Every structure is written in C-alpha cells, then in structure tokens.
Amino acid sequence: AQSVTQPDIHITVSEGASLELRCNYSYGATPYLFWYVQSPGQGLQLLLKYFSGDTLVQGIKGFEAEFKRSQSSFNLRKPSVHWSDAAEYFCAVAFYDSWGKLQFGAGTQVVVTP
Amino acid sequence: EAGVTQFPSHSVIEKGQTVTLRCDPISGHDNLYWYRRVMGKEIKFLLHFVKESKQDESGMPNNRFLAERTGGTYSTLKVQPAELEDSGVYFCASSLTGATGELFFGEGSRLTVL
Numbered sequence: 001a002q003s004v005t006q007p008d009i010h011i012t013v014s015e016g017a018s019l020e021l022r023c024n025y026s027y028g029a030t031p032y033l034f035w036y037v038q039s040p041g042q043g044l045q046l047l048l049k050y051f052s053g054d055t056l057v058q059g060i061k062g063f064e065a066e067f068k069r070s071q072s073s074f075n076l077r078k079p080s081v082h083w084s085d086a087a088e089y090f091c092a093v094a095f096y097d098s099w100g101k102l103q104f105g106a107g108t109q110v111v112v113t114p
Numbered sequence: 115e116a117g118v119t120q121f122p123s124h125s126v127i128e129k130g131q132t133v134t135l136r137c138d139p140i141s142g143h144d145n146l147y148w149y150r151r152v153m154g155k156e157i158k159f160l161l162h163f164v165k166e167s168k169q170d171e172s173g174m175p176n177n178r179f180l181a182e183r184t185g186g187t188y189s190t191l192k193v194q195p196a197e198l199e200d201s202g203v204y205f206c207a208s209s210l211t212g213a214t215g216e217l218f219f220g221e222g223s224r225l226t227v228l
Contacts, residue, residue, distance in 0.1 A: 004156075032215075043118065043219035044157075044205065051215065090157065099214055100147055100207070101170060104157040 002027050004093050006105035013081050014113050021076040021108050023091030031093035033074040034102065035065055039087040050074060086112040116140065118220035120206050126226045132194040135223045139188070139208030146189050147217060148181060152202035163189060164211070196227045
C-alpha cells in the first residue's frame with residue numbers, strides 16, 4: 001500500500017544536540033518530498049522540499065534533508081537544536097501533477113530539554 | 115502581507131448540529147486546499163479549489179461535508195449534520211498558480227463534536 005511512515009512518534013533531545021527525524025515512503029515512483037513543521041499555535045510551515053537533483057537539500061532554520069532512493073527515505077537533520085525547534089514535524093509526499101495534494105506521515109513530536 | 119486565516123479557531127457543537135468553517139487564503143492565491151487531522155491520525159487531504167472550481171474533491175469523507183468558494187476568494191466548509199468522528203483540526207492552505215512546492219497553511223480550526 002502507498003504510505004508515508006514516520007517511525008518516531010515522539011523524540012526528546014537536549015538543546016545543542018543533533019536531531020534526525022526519519023521518513024520512509026512506499027510508492028511505485030519517486031514522489032515529491034516535503035518536510036513541514038508546526039510550532040505551537042501556528043500553522044504548518046514548509047522547511048524544505050525535494051523534487052529532483054542534488055539529494056542533499058538545505059532548508060530554513062538550519063535544517064537539511066537527504067533523499068536516498070535505495071532506501072526510499074528522506075530523513076531530516078539539524079546539527080544543533082535550539083529550544084525553539086520544539087514542534088511537530090511532518091514528512092509529506094506528492095506527485096508532479098497534483099503537488100498540492102499532500103500525503104502526510106503521522107508526525108514526530110520533538111521536545112527540547114535544557 | 116496577511117497569511118492564511120481560518121475562523122473559528124475552535125468550535126464545540128453537539129452531534130447533529132451544523133458548523134461552518136471559513137478560510138481566507140493569501141490574497142492572489144488561486145489554489146485553496148482543505149485538509150483534516152482527526153485525533154491520532156495523519157493529516158488528510160479533503161479537496162482542492164482552483165479559483166471557484168473544485169479541482170479535486172476525492173478526499174471529502176461523505177456528503178455531510180460541503181465546501182464552497184464563491185467568487186474564488188474565501189472558502190467555507192460546512193459539516194451538516196456533524197457526527198462524533200468529525201472531531202479534529204481542519205486546515206486550510208493556499209498557493210499561487212505556477213508556483214510549485216509550497217503550500218501556506220492556516221493555524222487550523224479545531225472542531226469538537228459532543
């Protein structure tokens with residue numbers, strides 16, 4: 001079945017530590033790939049996207065993600081988290097003819113401790 | 115520039131009542147999307163407007179849901195009659211035609227059906 005999987009529902013990380021959020025997809029073709037973040041009281045905001053080309057994608061707020069076709073993965077990373085990175089993170093996929101029709105993963109809640 | 119705004123932010127109604135959610139997209143954005151997140155589930159696509167026309171309504175759960183976008187500006191999503199399983203957060207997003215890759219989301223309208 002077609003799906004987007006975020007294996008980690010909840011992650012706790014210390015401020016200043018590195019963060020990696022996992023995302024795997026299961027589709028016949030390589031979709032467009034996105035990471036969105038929802039901070040408390042705010043709407044979802046696009047962190048970065050991958051359509052084609054360089055498999056290492058830089059985004060806003062110091063985030064990057066790496067597309068690995070062989071693993072059907074698009075993991076999100078940040079070298080050093082800040083308290084303001086506490087939020088819920090969503091991986092999403094779409095296809096070229098309907099890129100706004102996103103299929104989301106379940107989300108990963110990130111808690112940042114002092 | 116104002117972002118995507120949604121009203122109300124939270125609505126509590128009894129089963130069988132009617133609720134209307136409103137979304138004001140970013141000015142000039144022809145594409146408007148509705149998504150929904152029910153408790154414990156992924157964010158799911160409901161439908162897509164291009165201006166006042168429904169481009170894709172494949173995600174609408176049943177005929178108790180009616181979406182409109184008169185004049186191609188703001189949109190409403192009416193649930194009539196509401197059922198318990200309709201509880202969740204309803205997100206609206208908008209994008210420019212021709213701009214690929216970023217949806218701008220509102221903060222969501224939380225619906226609680228008792």
